[in-house]
Amino acid sequence: xxxxxxVSYQDIKKTILRRIYNKFWAPGSLMPGEVELALEFGCAxxxxxxxxxxxxxxxxIDRKRKAGTRIxxxxxxxxxxxxxxxxxxxxxxxxxYRYALINHELLTAPDxxxxxxxxxxxTQMIRLSCxxxxxxxxxxxxxxxxxxxxxxxxxxxxxxxxxxxxWLIKEVPFSDAEVTFSTIxxxxxxxxxxxxxxxxxxxxxxxxTWLNNAPITYAKLFFxxxxxITSRL
Amino acid sequence: xxxxxxVSYQDIKKTILRRIYNKFWAPGSLMPGEVELALEFGCAxxxxxxxxxxxxxxxxIDRKRKAGTRIxxxxxxxxxxxxxxxxxxxxxxxxxYRYALINHELLTAPDxxxxxxxxxxxTQMIRLSCxxxxxxxxxxxxxxxxxxxxxxxxxxxxxxxxxxxxWLIKEVPFSDAEVTFSTIxxxxxxxxxxxxxxxxxxxxxxxxTWLNNAPITYAKLFFxxxxxITSRL
DNA sequence: CAGTGGTCTAGACCACGTG
DNA sequence: ACGTGGTCTAGACCACTGT
Numbered sequence: 001x002x003x004x005x006x007v008s009y010q011d012i013k014k015t016i017l018r019r020i021y022n023k024f025w026a027p028g029s030l031m032p033g034e035v036e037l038a039l040e041f042g043c044a045x046x047x048x049x050x051x052x053x054x055x056x057x058x059x060x061i062d063r064k065r066k067a068g069t070r071i072x073x074x075x076x077x078x079x080x081x082x083x084x085x086x087x088x089x090x091x092x093x094x095x096x097y098r099y100a101l102i103n104h105e106l107l108t109a110p111d112x113x114x115x116x117x118x119x120x121x122x123t124q125m126i127r128l129s130c131x132x133x134x135x136x137x138x139x140x141x142x143x144x145x146x147x148x149x150x151x152x153x154x155x156x157x158x159x160x161x162x163x164x165x166x167w168l169i170k171e172v173p174f175s176d177a178e179v180t181f182s183t184i185x186x187x188x189x190x191x192x193x194x195x196x197x198x199x200x201x202x203x204x205x206x207x208x209t210w211l212n213n214a215p216i217t218y219a220k221l222f223f224x225x226x227x228x229i230t231s232r233l
Numbered sequence: 234x235x236x237x238x239x240v241s242y243q244d245i246k247k248t249i250l251r252r253i254y255n256k257f258w259a260p261g262s263l264m265p266g267e268v269e270l271a272l273e274f275g276c277a278x279x280x281x282x283x284x285x286x287x288x289x290x291x292x293x294i295d296r297k298r299k300a301g302t303r304i305x306x307x308x309x310x311x312x313x314x315x316x317x318x319x320x321x322x323x324x325x326x327x328x329x330y331r332y333a334l335i336n337h338e339l340l341t342a343p344d345x346x347x348x349x350x351x352x353x354x355x356t357q358m359i360r361l362s363c364x365x366x367x368x369x370x371x372x373x374x375x376x377x378x379x380x381x382x383x384x385x386x387x388x389x390x391x392x393x394x395x396x397x398x399x400w401l402i403k404e405v406p407f408s409d410a411e412v413t414f415s416t417i418x419x420x421x422x423x424x425x426x427x428x429x430x431x432x433x434x435x436x437x438x439x440x441x442t443w444l445n446n447a448p449i450t451y452a453k454l455f456f457x458x459x460x461x462i463t464s465r466l
Numbered sequence: 467c468a469g470t471g472g473t474c475t476a477g478a479c480c481a482c483g484t485g
Numbered sequence: 486a487c488g489t490g491g492t493c494t495a496g497a498c499c500a501c502t503g504t
Binding site: 020021027059074075076077078079080081082083084085088169173176177178179180181182183184185199200201202203226227228229230231232233 | 253254292307308309310311312313314315316318321402403406409410411412413414415416417418432433434435436459460461462463464465466
């Protein structure tokens with residue numbers, strides 16, 4: 001048998017993974033350096049580098065200059081969740097997406113919002129309440145705050161036909177975001193809007209975004225009963 | 234001014250991102266190819282390639298051979314959640330981790346578990362019920378199923394001192410996993426175990442893992458009231 | 467078929483961090 | 486100080502896919 005093919009970084013990844021599984025290298029121990037592996041696999045160091053870089057991204061190994069590369073004793077794999085845009089999520093399940101604005105007001109942000117955004121001076125914001133429907137079923141209630149200091153042009157928008165999320169995605173780029181998953185018992189108001197009995201456990205997502213340290217928006221999303229979010233890795 | 238520094242792929246990433254923000258290239262439109270950009274930035278194509286590859290991973294652009302690279306009209310950024318190991322999560326907040334086994338039985342898996350794992354033949358499994366405490370506070374209730382066909386050595390484990398999660402991470406590598414976040418109202422049994430009133434909204438995580446298409450384990454985790462999970466991106 | 471991204475090479479220099 | 490990973494280059498060939 002002659003190895004006619006060039007060695008690909010993916011082959012190297014697989015081989016290294018197999019060795020980790022088989023404890024060819026003990027968890028926590030040092031594995032050979034890039035030069036040595038390149039020699040062993042008969043390829044360029046850059047190829048080994050790419051394989052190992054991706055393994056590090058996947059949380060299988062720890063790399064440090066000078067110290068070398070270690071097998072993680074407890075591989076910390078990360079789940080990646082695509083944060084879906086609600087319109088697409090609903091249309092993906094074959095339902096018709098419908099949006100309704102419930103309330104729209106201009107006001108001075110209360111302290112808890114300022115704190116949540118890391119602000120400490122009086123700030124004008126827009127607060128929106130809206131509903132998102134899948135066909136005739138209530139899908140999500142949205143409580144949205146938009147910082148007018150960062151996004152002044154939001155003042156000119158009525159948000160009657162297009163939801164704040166869609167508008168913001170189109171109009172305002174963001175550099176950083178924070179997403180929080182949690183759960184609450186539906187209160188009187190929300191249970192009425194979502195058509196569930198009071199006290200029902202609801203999945204909630206909070207989302208904060210910034211543009212270079214300037215807070216753009218805060219949203220709390222309340223999903224219909226039974227909502228779940230899944231990820232493969 | 235002379236550009237003395239070499240151009241790094243990170244600089245290129247930033248520049249391209251800025252251009253996307255500023256709509257220098259319209260959303261949905263084609264951006265220049267790697268060769269052209271390499272010329273513009275005065276660097277090697279490989280450098281541009283790395284920048285663009287990462288932007289594609291981040292969900293900012295779409296790349297296709299021959300067709301070229303397009304700005305995504307709706308950037309689909311992904312949130313990455315580190316799936317924490319409970320012991321570390323508890324110790325990270327400065328509490329003492331304690332584990333307690335409630336029940337341990339060997340049985341033939343019921344149909345719903347088989348279906349969930351994609352199996353269709355009678356299978357022996359171990360079912361474990363356990364609690365995880367942070368100091369004196371109940372933190373999580375775990376309902377765990379382990380497939381003995383894939384992990385026969387689990388039969389020899391008592392799981393009285395070490396939790397199934399910790400044991401599995403150490404002993405059994407996995408190739409694929411599926412994680413689902415959802416929420417339920419606490420039933421009588423679980424509310425008692427977690428020390429909350431019946432009906433309280435609880436955050437739940439379901440986790441399924443495989444080793445090369447062979448199902449290893451299914452776990453449903455019920456967290457204490459108020460639990461949340463956060464990610465920055 | 468031809469154009470674009472995907473990957474590999476061989477060599478080089480640099481930056482970080484351990485000893 | 487020096488070894489290891491991090492990055493860049495210039496060039497090459499390949500693989501996919503739109504036309």
